[in-house]
Amino acid sequence: MIRPLFLLLATSLAAAPIERVWLTHASNDPSKIVINWETATPGDSVVEFGTSAELGKQVKAAEAVTLHHIEIPLEQTDVVYHYRVRSGGDASEVFRFKGYPTKELRLAMVGDWGFAKGKDLASLMKDDPHLLVTLGDNVPDLHGKGREGTKAFSALIDQHRELFRSTPLMPILGNHDREITSRGPKPPAHAVYDVEATAYRDFFALPDVEWRWRFDIPAFRLRLLALDASHTKDQGTTWQTNHPITAGSEQHAWFAREAARTDADFVLTLNNEQNSLMRGYDQKAWLPLFEQTSAVFTGYGYFAERAEFNSLPYFNTCLKGDGDLYKDPHSRFNAREDHYLLLTLRAGAPTITAQFKNLRGEVLDTSEIRQRHPAAPVK
Secondary structure, three states: OOOOHHHHHHHHHHOOEOOOEEEEOOOOOOOEEEEEEEEEEEEEEEEEEEOOOOOOEEEEEEEEEEEEEEEEEOOOOOOEEEEEEEEOOEEOOOEEEEOOOOOEEEEEEEOOHHHOOOOOOHHHHHOOOOEEEEOOOOOOOOOOOOOOOOHHHHHHHHHOHHHHHHOOEEOOOOHHHHEOOOOOOOOOOOOOEOOOOHHHHHHOOOOOOOOOEEEEEHHHOEEEEEOOOOOHHHOOOOOOOOOOOOOOOHHHHHHHHHHHOOOOOEEEEEEOOOHHHHHHHHHHOOHHHHOOOOEEEEOOOOOEEEEEEOOEEEEEOOOOOOOOOOOOOOEEEEEOOOEEEEEEEEOOOOEEEEEEEEOOOOEEEEEEEEOOOOOOOOO
């Protein structure tokens, strides 16, 4: 029997699949996670979840929106969570993600996703990370055709839907993540970048003020500190991209307070500026703060590099790793190859294992990141 067209349309509208789903954290610790998704028309937001395919729990918000952010509690470790999202007549399939572990934690770090379209990430997914951290320039710009505003970040999610709906994503900012007009050969009369990163902050649900954030995983005594630092030489011009990072700035004072805390043995600094430049910036204002942490990571250059200065390791990573190689004066390893960084932490271990791996899954370099100080009581 041929069904009337209006019935076919009603059926499709009542069960439209939601495919663009991604996970982030808006709290400072892993006891909560945010389920994010988009819909074509405004609607309410419902997340059904549980530790089996039967789900059983629900969190919802009545406000009609097209960009949905729902935070749910994660009450168990070492389990697999199942979840489904709904909005109006739209619904997703049941997806899964890993709850945080208690014995071994894996973090994947990538840089410059915006210029690595079409890369095969099968090896990264095989490493099965619990958390995915980016180091800036997640998108090429926010003004290209089809990339206006949050559309650029939607396109990023569409490239690797399975990865983003099964692995929490914690991005940081680069200049391209807020580029609202073409840069040009010299600073124009108007601002090229949205310093406040409005589209980025609308799209991603992140901790603190979002353009800089802290995230802790207490079971492994790990802290991540994300800075807003990129193209710092352009401060004070219409090419300025990041919030101020001079000595005494809000961001510098925030980092000083966080780095001075004693409730984490491993503190990892994340930024999108050249490591050697950051060490010397504003009369070395950041250097003594970095040296209170365990390691510094950037996605500034299009190559792989591990440097060491005053016994502190500095890493540069990029999914598109075939760019010009300008070495850190204290470089210990470098390579021009597409790659990512895999960090492995084991409960109670005194070091983090850091591996540069190419997209074929081959290990390019292995090193150990040491605790920044002896174990201290949690405060």
